[in-house]
Amino acid sequence: MSADIAHTFRSTTHPYEHAESEARSDARRRARVVLALGPTTALAGVVWALVQPWRLTLLHPLGQGFWWLLAEPPLYVVLVGVLFRLLLVPGIVADLFAAAEERE
Amino acid sequence: MIAAQLLPKAEFVHWWFATGFVILALLLASEAIVGEEVWGRRPWRRYLWPAFMFGMGVLMFPVMTFFTSSTIHMVAHGSWAQVMMLAGAAELGLARGKLRSPWWHASTSFALLVAGAAVLVHEQNSWLFERAAFLHHLIGWTAIGCSVFPLLKAVRPRWPAATFGMAATFVAFAVILYCDRDIAPIFGHLSYFAGVPKR
Numbered sequence: 415m416s417a418d419i420a421h422t423f424r425s426t427t428h429p430y431e432h433a434e435s436e437a438r439s440d441a442r443r444r445a446r447v448v449l450a451l452g453p454t455t456a457l458a459g460v461v462w463a464l465v466q467p468w469r470l471t472l473l474h475p476l477g478q479g480f481w482w483l484l485a486e487p488p489l490y491v492v493l494v495g496v497l498f499r500l501l502l503v504p505g506i507v508a509d510l511f512a513a514a515e516e517r518e
Numbered sequence: 519m520i521a522a523q524l525l526p527k528a529e530f531v532h533w534w535f536a537t538g539f540v541i542l543a544l545l546l547a548s549e550a551i552v553g554e555e556v557w558g559r560r561p562w563r564r565y566l567w568p569a570f571m572f573g574m575g576v577l578m579f580p581v582m583t584f585f586t587s588s589t590i591h592m593v594a595h596g597s598w599a600q601v602m603m604l605a606g607a608a609e610l611g612l613a614r615g616k617l618r619s620p621w622w623h624a625s626t627s628f629a630l631l632v633a634g635a636a637v638l639v640h641e642q643n644s645w646l647f648e649r650a651a652f653l654h655h656l657i658g659w660t661a662i663g664c665s666v667f668p669l670l671k672a673v674r675p676r677w678p679a680a681t682f683g684m685a686a687t688f689v690a691f692a693v694i695l696y697c698d699r700d701i702a703p704i705f706g707h708l709s710y711f712a713g714v715p716k717r
Contacts, residue, residue: 481530
């Protein structure tokens, strides 16, 4: 095969492959950020609990009333992060890749 | 008297609303990251944050009823309830397609302006009187300053920076509300007239 013909083949196939991988890599990059949102939120709650342990009345429950035992702000943050990751993110990521495949 | 003893403290309610703002921030941030098109692929997801905002507005009414001790306090809480419902309803209308003009996003901007003004007007004390006073001033000016983000969304609806800005606004609200305590010092300052600091 002549080098000129081989060059033509490469120039016709390569841009397509490049566009394909670009859509997927963009989806992958966005998915990574969305996947990190929940754990980051949960981590923020854990760090907060470590920095201000007195805000978790469950750690010293004796003598606490019902509302004080219910009000655990660092745990709320952890819970929101975990639930967001488990309930919402899988669907969002699936739709992200489905949209990327359609674009290809 | 017994009912008053059964009610949770005001600071707990602030923390619950703070958690609501964390949820709103996560929803808006993920919408901004994946884009409106992907976010709207499942129709129920489009209604999620507007419905949540509307629900928080509805829940603000019991707060207004049971947790306010003066007229100006009650009016402020009532105005927050109404503007949160307005913002939620406008965004729901946009999500459903009943409202078409992107300028309806500006109702969230209006809500933030009204909420910010109400919080500043109803706070009678100076910044360093006690922690709650400081947080009131801070959240009021934050709301007024950040009202620009929904306005940007109205001008350029598909611009993710505007949605990110709204998410960041709600994170700021959450942090400020989580910092609230009944009577507590702020940066070492606590007015003699504020009362005895609680835990």
